[in-house]
Amino acid sequence: SSGINAEWSLRPGLQDPAASQKQCTKIGDQRDSKDNENKRVVAQNTKLSIELADLKKALACKGDGERAMLEASNELRVVRDELENLMDIISSKDNKIADLQFEMAEMDNKLTQLNEEAEAKTEEIKTLRSQVRDA
Secondary structure, three states: OHHHHHHHHHOOOOOOHHHHHHHHHHHHHHHHHHHHHHHHHHHHHHHHHHHHHHHHHHHHHHHHHHHHHHHHHHHHHHHHHHHHHHHHHHHHHHHHHHHHHHHHHHHHHHHHHHHHHHHHHHHHHHHHHHHHHHO
C-alpha cells in the first residue's frame, strides 16, 4: 500500500481531486485545440489538393492546346509546301506560255514574210505573163 502511495505521490495532481480535474480539463482543452488544428490542416490540405488537381487539369489542357497548335502548324506547313509546289507549276506553265507566244510571234512574222514573198511572186508572174502576151 505504501508503494502505491509513493507511485501516486510521483504524479502531480493525482492526490488532489480538484488538481486532477484541472489537469484533465487542461488536457481536454489541449486535445480540443489539437483536434481543431488538425481539422484546419485537413481542410487546408483538401483545399490545396483541389487547387493542385485544377492546376494539373489546366496544365493538361495547355498541353492539349499546344499539341493542337503544333498539329495545326504542321498542317499549315504541309499546305504551304503544296502551295509552293503549285506556284512552281504555275510559274513553269507561265514560262511555257511565254515561250509558245514567242514562237507564235515568230511564226506570224514568217507567215507575213511568206505572204509578202507570195505577193511579190504573184506580181512577177503577172508581169511575166503580160510580157509573154505582148511578145
